[in-house]
Amino acid sequence: MNNNGYYGRYGGSYIPEILYTSQQQLLKEYRQAQADSSFQLELQQEMQQFSGRPTPLTPCRNLSKLLGGAQIYLKREDLNHSGAHKMNNVIGQGLLVKRMGKKRIIAETGAGQHGIASALIAARLGLECTVYMGAKDIERQYPNVFWMKQLGAEVVPVTSGGQTLRDALDEALRDWTDSHPSSHYLIGTSCGCAPYPEMVAKFQSVIGRETKEQSQQLFNALPDAVYASVGGGSNACGIMLPFQSDVAVELIGVEAGGRGTKPGDHAVRLSNNRAETDSPAMLGSPGIAQGFASIFLQDEQGQLQETHSIAAGLDYVGVSPIIADLAEKNRLRMIAAKDDKVIEAFQLLLRHEGIIPALESAHAVAGAISEIPQRPKEQNVVINISGRGDKDIFNVASAVGDPEFDRFLSRYLDQSLKT
Incomplete structure (x- = not known):
C-alpha cells in the first residue's frame, strides 16, 4: 500500500469534499492509535474479555478421513461473542470512536453479522447506533434484526435498488455525509475510502496471527493452504494477510457462484473456475464506486449490476481493493461455489463435525x-x-425443503394471531 491508500491500482479516496475533514480526522486518529500502547492494550483486553479471543483452530478428523485428501482445520471465528469475525473490527473502530469523542455510529449490513456486532459494541460503549440493511436482507436474516433492535439500535430498511448490501452501503454513506461531525461510519468490510480497507484488515488480522501460532502448535508447520469466503473481503484479509509473505502458503478465496451464470444470478467478480461459461476469467471490471477503486460487476455503461447469493453477506457487487490487488498479482487464487454446493458443504460439516457454519x-x-x-x-x-x-x-x-420446519412456522404464526 502507498501513502494514498492504494493497493496497486485499487483503493484510494473518492469522496465528496464535505467528508474530507472527517476522513482526515479518522486517518490521523487511526495512525496515532496504532502507535499508542495504551490503545493497543485496551484493544487486546476488549477482544479477550468481551469477544472471547483467541478463537481455536479445530481439527476436522472425520471430514478429513471422509474426503481422503489433505488434513482439515477450521479457524473458529464463529465462536466470537457476536457469532462472527465482525466483532474484531467493531471493537477496534468502537475504541476509535471514543478516541475521537463522537457519540453515534452508522453501519451497513448484509447478513446482519456486522449490524449485530455494531449494536453490541454501541451498547457496551454507550453509543447511539443506526444500521442500514436492505429490505430483502431483513426478510432473510430477521433473527439478527430482532437482536439489533433489542440492543437499542435503529435498523433502517433500504428499499431502493436490489434492496441488498450495496444499497445499504449507499444509504449509510448518505447518512455520514449529513451527520459526519457527530457520527462515525463504522464500515464492516475492507472496502470504502482510505483508511477503511487498511484499518478493517488490520483489526481483522488477529485471525491470521493466531492461526500462524496455532498451526505451529498443532502440526509444527504453517498450513499448506488457507481458504476463506470473499464478499467484501474482511474475513479473507484477516486470515490471509499475515501469511502474505509466506509464499509456500497458498491463499484461496471463494466467491458466491449463486444460482447461475447470468447477470444478477451470482456475485462472481474475480474467480477463474467458471469454465462452463464463455465469460472471461475476471467477470468484474475496474471501476470507481462507493468511495474507492476496485473490481465491480458492471454493465457496459458502468452501472453496477444486481447480484445474488444464498448467503446475504456475499452478494456485494465489488470487492476489497486489497483482494483485487492480491488476485491481480497472483498471490491469491479465486474460485466460486454455487448455492447447491454450499448447502451440500453446510450439511457435510454439520453432520460429520457437529459444527454449524x-x-x-x-x-x-x-x-x-x-x-x-x-x-x-x-x-x-x-x-x-x-x-x-x-x-x-x-x-x-427452505433450501433443504424441511416440511417439519414449515409446519412449525405455520403453527407458531397461528398461535401468535390468536393471542
Missing part, C-alpha cells in the same frame, strides 16, 4: 472440499469459519 463460511468449506481430495494427505489446510449459522435457519430450512 454460516452460509458465508460454507462457501469457503465448499471451495475447499472441491479441492481437498486431490491434495496429498500430508498437507494441512485451514478454512476460516467466519461465522456461525444460527442466523441462516430460515434459508437453510
Whole structure:
C-alpha cells in the first residue's frame, strides 16, 4: 500500500469534499492509535474479555478421513461473542470512536453479522447506533434484526435498488455525509475510502496471527493452504494477510457462484473456475464506486449490476481493493461455489463435525472440499469459519425443503394471531 491508500491500482479516496475533514480526522486518529500502547492494550483486553479471543483452530478428523485428501482445520471465528469475525473490527473502530469523542455510529449490513456486532459494541460503549440493511436482507436474516433492535439500535430498511448490501452501503454513506461531525461510519468490510480497507484488515488480522501460532502448535508447520469466503473481503484479509509473505502458503478465496451464470444470478467478480461459461476469467471490471477503486460487476455503461447469493453477506457487487490487488498479482487464487454446493458443504460439516457454519463460511468449506481430495494427505489446510449459522435457519430450512420446519412456522404464526 502507498501513502494514498492504494493497493496497486485499487483503493484510494473518492469522496465528496464535505467528508474530507472527517476522513482526515479518522486517518490521523487511526495512525496515532496504532502507535499508542495504551490503545493497543485496551484493544487486546476488549477482544479477550468481551469477544472471547483467541478463537481455536479445530481439527476436522472425520471430514478429513471422509474426503481422503489433505488434513482439515477450521479457524473458529464463529465462536466470537457476536457469532462472527465482525466483532474484531467493531471493537477496534468502537475504541476509535471514543478516541475521537463522537457519540453515534452508522453501519451497513448484509447478513446482519456486522449490524449485530455494531449494536453490541454501541451498547457496551454507550453509543447511539443506526444500521442500514436492505429490505430483502431483513426478510432473510430477521433473527439478527430482532437482536439489533433489542440492543437499542435503529435498523433502517433500504428499499431502493436490489434492496441488498450495496444499497445499504449507499444509504449509510448518505447518512455520514449529513451527520459526519457527530457520527462515525463504522464500515464492516475492507472496502470504502482510505483508511477503511487498511484499518478493517488490520483489526481483522488477529485471525491470521493466531492461526500462524496455532498451526505451529498443532502440526509444527504453517498450513499448506488457507481458504476463506470473499464478499467484501474482511474475513479473507484477516486470515490471509499475515501469511502474505509466506509464499509456500497458498491463499484461496471463494466467491458466491449463486444460482447461475447470468447477470444478477451470482456475485462472481474475480474467480477463474467458471469454465462452463464463455465469460472471461475476471467477470468484474475496474471501476470507481462507493468511495474507492476496485473490481465491480458492471454493465457496459458502468452501472453496477444486481447480484445474488444464498448467503446475504456475499452478494456485494465489488470487492476489497486489497483482494483485487492480491488476485491481480497472483498471490491469491479465486474460485466460486454455487448455492447447491454450499448447502451440500453446510450439511457435510454439520453432520460429520457437529459444527454449524454460516452460509458465508460454507462457501469457503465448499471451495475447499472441491479441492481437498486431490491434495496429498500430508498437507494441512485451514478454512476460516467466519461465522456461525444460527442466523441462516430460515434459508437453510427452505433450501433443504424441511416440511417439519414449515409446519412449525405455520403453527407458531397461528398461535401468535390468536393471542
